[in-house]
Amino acid sequence: MKIGVIGGGAAGFFAAIHSAENNPDAEVHIIEKTSKVLGKVKISGGGRCNVTNVIFQPVQLSKHYPRGEKFLKKAFGHFNSQDTVKWFEDRGVKIKAEEDGRMFPDTDDSQTIIDCLMNEVRRLGINLRYSTNVKSLTSLEDESIGLEIEDNQEVFQKVIVCTGGQPKIDGFNWLKSLGHKIENPVPSLFTFKINHKPLTSLMGLSVPNAKIRVIGEKKLQEEGPLLITHWGISGPVVLRTSAWGARILSDKNYQFSILVSWLNDYTEEELRQYVYEQKEVLKKKQIKNKNPFQLPQRLWDYCLQRIEVPETKLWLDLSKKELNKLINFLLSDQYDVVGQTKFKEEFVTCGGVSLTDIDVKTMESKKVKNLHFAGEIMDVDGITGGFNFQAAWTTGFIASK
Structure with a gap:
């Protein structure tokens, strides 16, 4: 099986890592259109990376999302902030809580989180493809997904879209053309x-x-x-x-x-x-x-x-x-x-693919079989305090399953 993850941010890396772990024989690709990955992870929290928040209960955690509260309340039942802390600590990254509830790596350095994610990508043999632009997406007759990459079409059995928020609605046209409802994007935070x-x-x-x-x-x-x-x-x-x-x-x-x-x-x-x-x-x-x-x-x-x-x-x-x-x-x-x-460190977008078009149990599109979403591409966003990263970890984890 060939799995394509479009976008090299927090959600993309988490989705790819768990996809590879869940499907050891699969060929997993992270497809990133720029020459850099994990950019928001690098600058978050003044370069310390606000990984998550100390609120562990799914119901209370979900109340910190202006868009997506009910959706995430269900999702956090599968993977919440306590799971995030355990996941990183199982890989040698100690996570600490501050008085205001924000959680950071004990090193106070976002590079620690980046190194952890990159190490997992290397360990699992995930193909990390930089400067690679996906021009379009097509649902094929056998329910696989065709991606037009540069001038060639590549076929994937599963695709997870993790391209993040877009400042203008035109940035969602390739998903709108497949029948998805798009909530108009506007700035948040x-x-x-x-x-x-x-x-x-x-x-x-x-x-x-x-x-x-x-x-x-x-x-x-x-x-x-x-x-x-x-x-x-x-x-x-x-x-x-x-x-x-x-x-x-x-x-x-x-x-x-x-x-x-x-x-x-x-x-x-x-x-x-x-x-x-x-x-x-x-x-x-x-x-x-x-x-x-x-x-x-x-x-x-x-x-x-x-x-x-x-x-x-x-x-x-x-x-x-x-x-x-x-x-x-x-x-x-x-x-x-x-x-x-x-606000460069925390800036996010309100809007994206409507949650009515996404199955919360799998993050799969209700319009296109074998197409999944994770992270800010969806109409989900949280307040400042580690909540947006937690939504990325959670939805990436669920999509990978």
């Missing part, structure tokens, strides 16, 4: 562009627990670490907001307003009470020198500029109006988002 120089001048500053709410979209709010950049804001809280709101924000042409809560640990009532208490405690202190909220000093200075309170003013002299402006800044600071920018 992107950062927010904000043209507000006083804010962006704070680039590099981070807040550990902020909250973002998209005005006009009650359900679109997230919390977590926020990072100020030279173009706007980033960090897990922004990436999660963009993932859950991928289609909504695309429909808005990435022009919308947000409210930022810099102090997400307080309700408005709690914060108001605390502010008035601190006014009494710090009454003879200059407001610039006494920040009772443990905010970074640069952010506190920016806060005073934004609410137009002189730095030399004493806490005692703050008016009720100024205290209200302070509370409003800390809990509901408003900005206009004027675009989205790619």
